Amino acid sequence: MKNRNRLISHLRTSFFLVFCSLACAVLLSCQTHITNLSTRASVETGQGVAIAGFIITGTQSRQVVIRGLGPTLTQDGVSGALADPFLSLFDSKGKVLWNNNNWKDSQQAGIQATGLAPPNDLESAILQDLEPGNYTAILSGRNNTTGIGLVEIYRL
Secondary structure, three states: OHHHHHHHHHHHHHHHHHHHHHHHHHHHHOOOOOOEEEEEEEEOOHHHOEEEEEEEOOOOOEEEEEEEEOHHHHHHOOOOEOOOEEEEEEEOOOOEEEEEOOHHHOOHHHHHHHOOOOOOOOOEEEEEEEOOEEEEEEEEEHHHOOEEEEEEEEEO
16 A cells, blocks of 8 residues: 555656646646646655755756645645655755755745745745756655655746
């Protein structure tokens, strides 16, 4: 059952990445851009973490907010939500650009100024100016906890 759940989680992540790639290609040809992407996933440990890849295109850097939500999902009736999300941002070479456990621990003023502060103090958020390139956000549970989580990427 554990391997089946892990496979389903990977399939959902793969579908999300393919969908986002297709959506970006279509929208770029229409001279518009995506301002928000999100995916809900079963966040496991090890290889079962939630992975959201995204690309910054063009020639200018873009400011983004990346959020990892869990406790807030219970307000929408999601049972088994990830109790304490941990969010990491990586560049295309696998270098960690930023980690965040509780969003108020760092960047609180900047994140609040965007109007995108997570509703729960245990949730994670990262505010970064990113150069054009490929990036990966990984959502896991603090201390190897598991549950349903939401990864959101906002272009400001």
